[in-house]
Amino acid sequence: MAQGHTLPLLDLSKALSQQQIKVTIITTPSNAKSMAKTISNHPTISLVEIPFPTVDGLPKDCENTSQLPSMEFHLPFLLATKQLRKPFEQVLQTMVESKTPPICVISDFFLGWTLASCQALGVPRLVFHGMGILSMSITKSTWFHAQQLESMSMIDPLDLPGMKLPFTLTKSDLPGSINLPNHDEMFYQFIQEVGEADAKSWGVVVNSFEELEKSHIPAFESFYINGAKAWCLGPLCLYGKMGSNKSTNQNHSCTSTQWLADQVKPDSVIYVSFGTQADVSDSQLDEVAFALEESGFPFLWVVRSKTWSLPAGLEEKVKGRGLIAREWVDQSQILSHRAIGGFLSHCGWNSVLESVSAGVPVLAWPMIAEQSLNAKFLVDGLGAGISVKRVQNPDAKILVSRQDICEGVEELMGGSRGRSARERVQALGRVARRAVQKGGSSHDTLNKLIDKLRVSM
Numbered sequence: 001m002a003q004g005h006t007l008p009l010l011d012l013s014k015a016l017s018q019q020q021i022k023v024t025i026i027t028t029p030s031n032a033k034s035m036a037k038t039i040s041n042h043p044t045i046s047l048v049e050i051p052f053p054t055v056d057g058l059p060k061d062c063e064n065t066s067q068l069p070s071m072e073f074h075l076p077f078l079l080a081t082k083q084l085r086k087p088f089e090q091v092l093q094t095m096v097e098s099k100t101p102p103i104c105v106i107s108d109f110f111l112g113w114t115l116a117s118c119q120a121l122g123v124p125r126l127v128f129h130g131m132g133i134l135s136m137s138i139t140k141s142t143w144f145h146a147q148q149l150e151s152m153s154m155i156d157p158l159d160l161p162g163m164k165l166p167f168t169l170t171k172s173d174l175p176g177s178i179n180l181p182n183h184d185e186m187f188y189q190f191i192q193e194v195g196e197a198d199a200k201s202w203g204v205v206v207n208s209f210e211e212l213e214k215s216h217i218p219a220f221e222s223f224y225i226n227g228a229k230a231w232c233l234g235p236l237c238l239y240g241k242m243g244s245n246k247s248t249n250q251n252h253s254c255t256s257t258q259w260l261a262d263q264v265k266p267d268s269v270i271y272v273s274f275g276t277q278a279d280v281s282d283s284q285l286d287e288v289a290f291a292l293e294e295s296g297f298p299f300l301w302v303v304r305s306k307t308w309s310l311p312a313g314l315e316e317k318v319k320g321r322g323l324i325a326r327e328w329v330d331q332s333q334i335l336s337h338r339a340i341g342g343f344l345s346h347c348g349w350n351s352v353l354e355s356v357s358a359g360v361p362v363l364a365w366p367m368i369a370e371q372s373l374n375a376k377f378l379v380d381g382l383g384a385g386i387s388v389k390r391v392q393n394p395d396a397k398i399l400v401s402r403q404d405i406c407e408g409v410e411e412l413m414g415g416s417r418g419r420s421a422r423e424r425v426q427a428l429g430r431v432a433r434r435a436v437q438k439g440g441s442s443h444d445t446l447n448k449l450i451d452k453l454r455v456s457m
């Protein structure tokens, strides 16, 4: 129940539907509403609504993390989702009783209770984390070896058992949620609980492709106790867009796409977005605005903050050169527009895969969750991006200065490191697009998964 998980699962539903599999999406009313349009021309995908519980301490009508006023509400939100269990089980029970049991349930990692629901009815549970293989393996490994980590310095290279890392990893590279010495007790317990259910799942659906992360699969699978297999089916964003390369998207009517259509120079525009979860302070957004103005490059910037506005004097300066989108845009489509030459990104895994799929190099600015690992993989492991310079104090209001953002944008769009990242990511993009086509690794894996599930019925 987060856009970063819902969107790839919708793409997976489309991929399954293309293989003549009937998909039932069980979700809550507001999530169902936002999904309905996307699946309207897929008659084999249907939606079943179950109510979202009313919970003290959680704002009303928040059924998705993107609707939370801030990530402070994340834990109460996660705990509330446990109450979905009963209505979910009723839906499943009805399917079984009407002699149309599902061949499997694909459940989000955060809904750990679905394991027991599936086991009770003898339905295989596949888990989906939204993350890549490498970041999941590092996260799991550091979780299980937390005690050894405690005694290590922040700068010594980490040697994680069973893993060959494609870059040097230190404790300071790990996501804050792993590094914090005092885990929030309830959050810790919640993750422990869903992690145990995860490890007992029948299999794992992964939004990645073998050519990108194959060497890390054995280490990842070793965390599963019943021989569960990781099924790499991605990049999921590419299903439904097969055959398309860089497009001009002329027939899309929304403002951002129209604005993009007027940008005639290929690879000239920098796209900026920080995903659907990270809280970015308004003073930090000011720094981004000044940097984009100073860099001189055309930009398309998606801003989530409801309180921020462009600093005085900047509007005139960027008029005609930049577009600030405050509504939802089709990011994946934007990235595949030929005018887009770079992406200033928080490195959520979907953004990383969408950028790779479109062959767009990234200026990496990780913010929360496992994003620092994605950024490291992309920049140091794959050479498909460069990093912004960040200040070392995580409590500072301004984590990246306007000078450093501007320098990063200039290097990505016009510098030699940006050029080599562009070449590298374009090559990776070709491999990614091949993976989901007939005969490609992800396409084949999807068919093998369907066959295996049918046999085990």
Ligand SMILES: O=c1ccn([C@@H]2O[C@H](COP(=O)(O)OP(=O)(O)O[C@H]3O[C@H](CO)[C@@H](O)[C@H](O)[C@H]3O)[C@@H](O)[C@H]2O)c(=O)[nH]1
Pocket (backbone or CB within 6 Å): 002, 003, 004, 005, 007, 129, 130, 131, 273, 274, 275, 276, 277, 278, 302, 327, 328, 329, 330, 331, 332, 347, 348, 349, 350, 351, 352, 354, 368, 369, 370, 371
């Ligand atoms: O206006 C918008 C804004 C976002 N998106 C899409 O929303 C998704 C955002 O996903 P992601 O880039 O992964 O960022 P988050 O929403 O922040 O993702 C959360 O979930 C990811 C998957 O688990 C993790 O990698 C991240 O760290 C976590 O913050 C992407 O598909 C974007 O294309 C749009 O299409 N339009």
